[in-house]
Amino acid sequence: MSAPATRAPAATGNGPAWLTTRTVTVAAVVVLLALWGGLSPFTVTLLNYIGLHALVALGLVLLTGVGGMTSFGQAAFVGLGAYATAWVCAAPEVAAALQGVPAAWLPWLGLALGLVLTALVAGALGAVTLRLGGHYLPLATIAWGLSLYFLFGNLGFLGGHTGITGIAALQVGPWTLADPRELGLLIWAVVLLALWALHNLLDSRTGRAVRALKSGRLMAESMGVDTGRLRAQVFLLAALLAALSGWLYAHLQRFVNPTPFNINIGIEYLFMAVVGGSGHLWGAVVGATLIALLKEQLQDWLPRLLGASGNFEIIIFGLLMMVVLQRYADGLWPTLAGWARRLGVHPTPVRLPPPSALPQRTLPPPGTVLVQARDVTKRFGGLVANSQVSLEVRAGEVHALIGPNGAGKSTFFNMISGVDDPTEGEVWLLGEPMTGRPSRDFAARGLGRTFQHVRLLGQRSVLDNVALGAHLRGRRGWLASMLRLDRREEAALQAEALRQIERCGLTEHAHTPAGALALGQQRIVEIARALAGQPALLLLDEPAAGLRHLEKQALAKLLDQLRREGLGILIVEHDMEFVMNLADRITVLDFGTVIAHGTPAEVQRDPRVLQAYLGDDALSGGAA
Secondary structure (H helix, E strand, O other): OOOOOEOOOOOOOOOOOOOEHHHHHHHHHHHHHHHHOOOOHHHHHHHHHHHHHHHHHHHHHHHHHHOOOOOOOHHHHHHHHHHHHHHHHHOHHHHHHOOOOOHHHHHHHHHHHHHHHHHHHHHHHHHHHOOOOOOHHHHHHHHHHHHHHHHHHHOHHHOOOOOEEOOOOEEEOOEEEOOHHHHHHHHHHHHHHHHHHHHHHHOOHHHHHHHOOOOOHHHHHHOOOOHHHHHHHHHHHHHHHHHHHHHHHHHHHOEEOOHHHOHHHHHHHHHHHHHHHOOOHHHHHHHHHHHHHHHHHHHHHHHHHHOOOOOHHHHHHHHHHHHHHHHOOOOHHHHHHHHHHHOOOEOOOOEOOOOOOOOOOOOOOOOOEEEEEEEEEEEEOOEEEEEEEEEEEEOOOEEEEEOOOOOOHHHHHHHOOOOOOOOEEEEEEOOEEOOOOOHHHHHHHOEEEOOOOOOOOOOOEHHHHHHHOOHHHOOOOHHHHHOOOOHHHHHHHHHHHHHHHHHOOOHHHOOOEHHHOOHHHHHHHHHHHHHHOOOOEEEEEOOOOOOOHHHHHHHHHHHHHHHHHOOEEEEEOOOHHHHHHHOOEEEEEEOOEEEEEEOHHHHHHOHHHHHHHHOHHHHHOOOO
């Protein structure tokens, strides 16, 4: 692993090699800077507001589009950032308490207060609301968004509904940013910095885990991701971006009242993220631009067409949003990106440095008991899915768990991997009791697994999916990822993922979206993902389902190699020929109870197994 790894395949297309997304972005920034001094005051103000809205929408892209948590309450966090700096800069009691502090420092103290206050409020709200699922989560965000909005208007020291005036202008070194044109440069610098940092975050170990929150929380937990903590961190980051926008807004307006922070504005922020492309960072900028321009034009033209009275722009705006969402269900950014690709713009290849060394697990000696289930029972109300099931898997063996449909195999799998807790009995992993512990702890102890129903990030590449399996082998966190201080570790994780992809025979599909593969290939991707975590024990739930004959032979060869390397493998499979030719020992379940246990030859002769699979006629030799 000495050669640098690359994140993306080589650029293809008709455009020149230098025409990349990075080149286009830099050119757009240069053009904006060149034109900035000659833009009209109205245009500068409009661009400033687009930048402020884009900051909030960026947080919503991360929170809603990537993380799968819908929030209508981000305007309240904008208000926290705005009111914190307004109070510090303009409240007489603060001025008395901070005598001797230079006036130029007050806005920056307001920023610190706003971020700290937002972190505390977001932490408290997230602890309550993020436990909710389905439609309850967005409803909860509406509730606290309304509560904070009315709180701003009812606190006397914040000026009530009248608000706070006389907010100081920002000062950066010797420059006072009192003019919107000057402050606009700072606003857009912050937006571009946020785009860069969030792009780095999503292109990292942490980013892969965040992407798994939306549709694969169970899978992510089984890879070792603490999804509850990660959701709270994403929620906090989105809130801090909103507060930062509020801070800039307060010093742009030099006046704050509750009106810009009501629930309607919160809905608009969410519109910006969704219309622009909720899974794409640049979609936040596109959405903020589109909605700001639409509102501005509607406010100008509709009174001329329909009369001066009435809020017709709100009605027309809503209808236009419905049309856009129907026509561009995934937002506008994917369509714009597609046009750019047809014009020859290539994705920027990300080159990684030489990889660092990943932690290596020492496998237990052959014959060591890896997992042991002791009289495990699982009840769902009055239904007994498993009844006093005992089973153990040793290092260096393939142990098969078979049984008719509905025998309780997948339920048992979930209990010995931490997805479900047994009603009775105990589960031990590598000599440690694990009953009641989450699946991420099982992964940390050396358990890797696949699922009966494939669980992959369908729109992400095979490489990304497999690299997620190595999550626990990395240590770099949020800040290192956002500042690109994790590149050597990321190179190592990529190299390990590529090694497992090659091992499983999927090299040509490494950069293919996982959802574009056939079902059988997707199951092999799951195996590669589990192997990337370097497990001591591998649980495979119907790995041969959907595979052709030659693919089954290749899988059997791979599993035999893993057995010889010292892994313990527990496999659930319905293909009896595959199982009998591979397994060292077999346990048979029927109606949640163990009816047979032994070598393949012993199990095939067991009359209870024949009865479970073939019925009573198999024992009598008759045929109906």
